[in-house]
Amino acid sequence: MKDASHRCRHALFSLIIGSVAALDVWSPFRLLPWIREQPFSPGYWGFTFGVAALAAAPLRLIERGETGPIALLAPYLFAAANLIILGMAIATLNLLVRGKLLPQPAAVAGGH
Secondary structure (H helix, E strand, O other): OHHHHHHHHHHHHHHHHHHHHHHHHHHHHHHHHHHHHOOOOHHHHHHHHHHHHHHHHHHHHHHOOOOOHHHHHHHHHHHHHHHHHHHHHHHHHHHHHOOOOOOOOOOOHHHO
């Protein structure tokens, strides 16, 4: 009995993490028009927590025996998360190669 209760608590925790991750992923969609106007910057990595957590939560549930719709979505969420994070890595490397990853040092006024 203790083992089933332990699995249930972990499944509940995974569902909570998945719900928070879903909120973290879906809430920026209302800001999408504004985000699209901004140039890519390292700050965009802040969106990857929700993406990674949304991919990981279903895997944790499958590990605990989930066989429903979440199990069917898991491979697609995992693939999408990996593609999004890969895209972020490529965009970041692009900024690095172009010398635009970090801001240029400010010029000192008066030459001091």
